[in-house]
Amino acid sequence: MSEIRDDRQYTQTHEWILDNGDGTYTMGITDHAQALLGDMVFVELPSVDDEVSIENEFCVLESVKAASGICAPVDLQIVEANKALDDEPELVNSSCYDDGWLVKFKSDSVDGLMNATTYVQTLD
Amino acid sequence: MKQTPLYQMHIESQGKMVDFGGWEMPLNYGSQIKEHHQVRHDAGMFDVSHMSVVDFKGAKAKAFLQILIANDVDKLKTQGKALYSCMLNELGGVVDDLIVYYQNDEYYRMVINAATTEKDMAWINTRVNGFDVSVERMSDLAIIAVQGPNARAKVFAAMPGLEEVCGELKPFNAASLGGLFITRTGYTGEDGFEIMLPSNAAKFTWKMLLEAGVKPCGLGARDTLRLESGMSLYGSEMSDEVSPLEAALTWTVDLSNKNRRFVGRDALEVLKNKGVKKTIVGLILKGKGVIRDHQKVMTNLGEGEVTSGTFxxxxxxAIALASVPKGSTGQCEIEMRKRQVYAKIVKLPFVRNGKVLV
Structure with a gap:
């Protein structure tokens, strides 16, 4: 059974978004997603200050199995990318909700996401 | 979906089960990279019971195999000796790749791929007419591949009595012990055994190997290990449409005996006279990213395609096997996710017996 946390929101494409309370949000992929992708070997991160429109790809996760693009759930601007993933992409597997976060971004509004209870129902 | 006699063992070891050509098989047991290193540095085991064992018996067994496959079983003179070969269609394409083991002139054992079994059996059965040969698929066998620098020692520790029979067994040879058929072969580039045994003995043997410190490894690690060791995978490097001459498998085609008119020989001779245009090479990516199957490759001699790409x-x-114009050298360009990246063309294998060779 995959782990799901109550303190954050979820997308249909298996990313999590955590409200940092200061106008910024942290984003990563869920336990379900990392298990599906398998061992991560390379994470292509965006640059700080990149502006990304909703549904545009801004990050690529390369696992042994496949390449998977991460798209913006809302219009956003990158505040920070998790540089630790350059040397340790496997953090996405071992700590997807903590050390394996992908980016921090700011956005005017983050709507249309699911809470944990709703997200869990989308999984088998 | 079909399950092997070891299905329950995979579940107990938390195997992540996937559909592999109709078989429910373990992709990994947590981390395929850890499993990969386990085989390169110590010993790992794979359930390959989905592969098929076919026995050929009868007065004309040798004559039939000399027509059926592209390598010549006449090379096999001692009991247990193995030969790798392709089985071709009339156009010189590969129906399957296989290993055949010699028992005597009237008894050979063949191991063929899982996904191609139905096709292979139909192919063999249409051609066996007129030969005094019985073809029997041994469906009540399990196969465990134990691979790695410590594989043989751990197999001997787990299976009493085996060392007496297999201690001196040379690479690419097999020995029998009771219902066991043990071969010093593999698909990883490491030393080890592939053990064929009665289905009802599979679980017990798997448990004994676990106790001896052999870790279970899934299909994911099996693929990265074979790719590093430069070994071809049926359906990727070769297929019904690709001949062994175009897949760096010329060494498995024996044309020396002019009287041996095996299926596909005429087509290969035509191709050889016209000149073979393609071959399989290794690629090493410069910089970050992962090469994937079917990505386009541009070499100094023209266009090609990635046949197997991985990390x-x-x-x-990132490394890959690619089908490229024969004679391609130096650097090539790969089209990867909207950007151009560069890779070095290298001779295979990438890795053998734990050492990087490129």
Whole structure:
């Protein structure tokens, strides 16, 4: 059974978004997603200050199995990318909700996401 | 979906089960990279019971195999000796790749791929007419591949009595012990055994190997290990449409005996006279990213395609096998996710017996 946390929101494409309370949000992929992708070997991160429109790809996760693009759930601007993933992409597997976060971004509004209870129902 | 006699063992070891050509098989047991390193540095085991064992018996067994496959079983003179070969269609394309083991002139054992079994059996059965040969698929066998520098020692520790029979067994040879058929072969580039045994003995043997410290490894690690060792995969490097001459498997085609008119020979001779245009080479990516199957490749001699791409855990880089114009050298360009990246063309294998060779 995959782990799901109550303190954050979820997308249909298996990313999590955590409200940092200061106008910024942290984003990563869920336990379900990392298990599906398998061992991560390379994470292509965006640059700080990149502006990304909703549904545009801004990050690529390369696992042994496949390449998977991460798209913006809302219009956003990158505040920070998790540089630790350059040397340790496997953090996405071992700590997807903590050390394996992908980016921090700011956005005017983050709507249309699911809470944990709703997200869990989308999984088998 | 079909399950092997070891299905329950995979579940107990938390195997992530996937559909592999109609078989429910373990992709990994947590981390395929850890499993990969386990085989390169110590010993790992794979359930390959989905592969098929076919026995050929009868007065004309040798004559039939000399027509059926592209390598010549006449090379096999001692009991247990193995030969790798392709089985071709009339156009010289590969129906399957296989290993055949010699027992005597009237008894050979063949191991064929899982996904191609139905096709292979139909192919063999249409051609066996007129030969005094019985073809029997041994469906009540399990196969466990134990691979790695410590594989043989751990197999001997787990299976009493085996060392007496297999201690001196040379690479690419097999020995029998009771219902066991043990071969010093593999698909990883490491030393080890592939053990064929009665289905009802599979679980017990798997448990004994676990106790001896052999870790279960899934299909994911099996693929990265074979790719590092430069071994072809049926359906990727070769297929019904690709001949062995175009897949760097010329060494498996024996044309020396002019009287041996095996299926596909005429087509290969035509191709050889016209000149073979393609071959399989290794690629090492420069920089970050992972090469994937079917990506386009541009070499100094023209266009090609990635046949198997992955990330090499041993080298820490992306590697691939690619079908490219014969004679391509130096650097090539790969079209990867909207950007151009560069890779070095290298001779295979990438890794053998734990050492990086490129």
């Amino acid at each position: 090499s855990p041993t080298m820490g880089k």
